[in-house]
Amino acid sequence: MTSSGRARALVAGYCALLTMIIVGPLAGSGYLLLRDAVSTPRSFLTDSALGVGAAAPRAVPQDAVLAVLSPVIDGGILVKAILIVALWSAGYGAAMLARQFASASTGAQLVAATLALWNPYVAERLLQGHWSLLAGYAALPWTALAAARIRTATSRTESGDDAGADSRFGFVASLGGWAALTASFAAAGLTPTGSLLAAVIGLALVGRRAFLPAVALWIVTCAPWLTATALGSGAEPSDPAGVAAFAARAEPWLGTLGSLAGLGGIWNGEAVPASRTTPLALVGTLLLLGIVACGVRAVWALGRDGRALLVIAAVAIVLPALGATSWGLATGEWLVVHVPGAGLLRDTQKYVALAMPAYVLCAAAACRTVTVAARRLLAHDPEASAAHPEIRDDRTGFRPAAILFILLLTLPLADLAWGVGGAVRPVHYPAGWQQVVDHIDAPGDTAVLPAGMFRRFPYSGTAPVLDPAPRILPNDVLQTGELRVRGYAVTGEGNRARTVEQALLEGAPATELAALGVGWILIERTTPGPLGAAEKTLTTAELKYQDKDLALYRVPSPTLLDIATPAQRRTSAAAHLLWAALLLTGLIAAAVRPDRTGARRADRAAAGNRVD
Known part of the structure; x- marks a missing residue:
């Protein structure tokens, strides 16, 4: 195995270890049943699962996926597997984003992965039971990588430099980029909110030439919930009271803006780790923001991609904070009353996830900032420089910086470990539930x-x-x-x-x-x-x-009321099949056409400018 292959294996293994430390209790038998998270042995393809029932289609296509797959694979295993894969993908995707965008080497990639996995947003959404939203969260770094790859490849294809060599590379890379973007949009689209998160990142980075095709692709991957909204009751206005109820919340000693900047501030004060109710919330937020601040300048210098992600992060923090003010609440209430589907925006803290790609890049870049600062200090102190040759040696970099950052990110939120202090754990249903299912044998x-x-x-x-x-x-x-x-x-x-x-x-x-x-x-x-x-x-x-x-x-002789017509059910089912086909073909095509050239370029840059 090459050195770059060993490095990627190390990062992948580290992400797997961190994921299991977080959700270790779910490795046991049982079902996730916590607040909004409901997994069951089996679910059924009802009108509600298709999103054409009486309620708003907030859980499409996830409910249909579980209904189709749970007769083959136990539903509890499915949900736990999706959650574990999502968390691992978030960490590994953050590391790859840092490697490709910032030429970060292994140590800095581990810092990026740590920040993506070990933060208040992940803790709070786990406690709230938003396992499928975390799938959308995990797709964000992969969406950024795919979009940037498309923009670069599209530029090369159109320029046609070097007698067509770059043009041919650009065309091939573009195919791989579109496949990756399709898979990212579809995976994020397990929930409507996740789809919106990925759209913001992808459309911001894909470039002017590919913008309209990317919009069209995103809309197609939204087919399940867009179709359900058009066919069902989801187009009805939401209750404006939900805007204030789900507004971002100020955590102790931080205020609303500080809570959001620290990737916290969920509306439910009970769905927070115990550490976020103590002064550790302030300490952890200051450390997180301090690490991010050390890398902002370097990320801004990366060019268009870095700047776009930084702007998105700032907007994703400031707008939810403004949404919690009196005039922000009034604006939100107007939107949910007059704009169909605007109820998706009422839980504004969800959208703080958009800060994650910029944050992980800044954390990775901060390793180099600290390394450079340490070398400059040692240059003025020969005795200290002689005592610490590993800092002066460009081949070894400054590994202590990565270790220090990982400790500073994890220790203030130590209770994220083991199912957020044991709260995220499997449960077992009484046998009577299956008896009830077996007895329901009539419409x-x-x-x-x-x-x-x-x-x-x-x-x-x-x-x-x-x-x-x-x-x-x-x-x-x-x-x-x-x-x-x-x-x-x-x-x-x-x-x-x-x-x-x-x-x-x-x-x-x-x-x-x-x-x-x-x-x-x-x-x-x-x-x-x-x-x-x-x-x-x-x-x-x-x-x-x-x-x-x-x-x-x-109840004897019920009147059979068809809320949805057969045509509506067929249309919704077709939309779900389209989404599933896009997800599977996108994943397969992206795996067949990986961005090897971009990876080699990042490896060479990292080797020449290590930030361990």
Whole structure:
């Protein structure tokens, strides 16, 4: 193996080690069930999974992916595998970004990988259960690499220098770049927010000549959620109360701007590591920003790519901070009321992920800044210079700088380790859930009690979790979509679900529920929540199954209400198939046409100017 191959293997292994330190508990058996994260043994391709049900299509295409694959591979394994691969890809992609853009050698690449993986954003989104958003986060450095490769290759193809040699290279590299960009856009598009994140990075770096084709490519990779939004209820305006509820939050001693600059500030104060509630939040943020600041000048000097990423990072921090001000909240409320789909923007802290590519480049460049400063100091102190020949030797570089930076990045956030202090761990469902699935053998939507979308089961820990029923049951589950966040009641899009829930709480007869399309009623007995007078309703329904955890009732002769037409289902399914085809072909084509020339160029530059 060549020296560059050994270096890449070392970086890849380091990223794998760091990933397993973070999510080690998930290596055990069980399912991820924490706040918004719900994995189940199997899920079904319902209208909701396709994004054409009654609720907004916020979980497409991820729900459809799990529904299609979980009959073959256990759904819990799928979710854990996607999360682990995403985190590893984020770290390794950050290292490759530093190697290609900043000619960083191995030590500096490890610093970049550490910053990408070990930061408050990753910790908070893990605690919030946003495993699929982290897939979009992981795609950002790869999107930047692909876009820059396309721009460079397009320029060479059009210039046609050296009797066509560069032109031919440019054409081949362009094909590989487009394949990589396709894979990056599609992978990020596991969620709508991830797709938007990748679009910002990719379209900013792809260059003027390739801009319109890149826009078209991105739109095609958005087919599942764009189609679902057009066909379903997702085009309805979101509740403006959600803007204030999901605004970025100021962490102790930092303020909103400082929290965001430190890659923190999630709206949910309970989904933060314990260290972020102590003065360590200030210490960690100052250290992070200090490391980044040391490399800003060098990244700016990289040219167009470095400057674009720095500007994006600044905007991604400042705009969410402004969004938390009174006039920012008013603007956000206007947008979600008048602009369809603007509800995607209400959790503004998500978009701080856009700062990551610039941050990792700055951290890698900071290694060289410290190295140069150390050499200048030693040049004026012969005795110290003689005592530390490794600093003076360009062949060895200044490895202590990388080690120091890694320690400074990880120690203030030490509780990110092992599932953020054990909070991110697998759980096991009671056997009754499978019994309920087996007993649902007739059409009709399912109504669930207690009322509300969140649960606190004895087996799921102390944090609230989304009700697993919509993802574990074979029929569509009616949910209101209403959330209670930071004292705000945020209304969802489930109008029929609200009518059904209210009827249950008032004890309406089963015939009234049947007219609303309800064929089943599930009672989750081990979680708190309002039941109202539902016992009256249950006396008019047929008990099909019960145990200490669950009770399932059959509502006779439900009216079958098709929220989605067969044509809508086919259209949505075709959009999902298109997305999957783009993801797979993009990954395969990118693997077949790697950027070997660019890699060799980066290796030569790094070897001549090491920053270990």
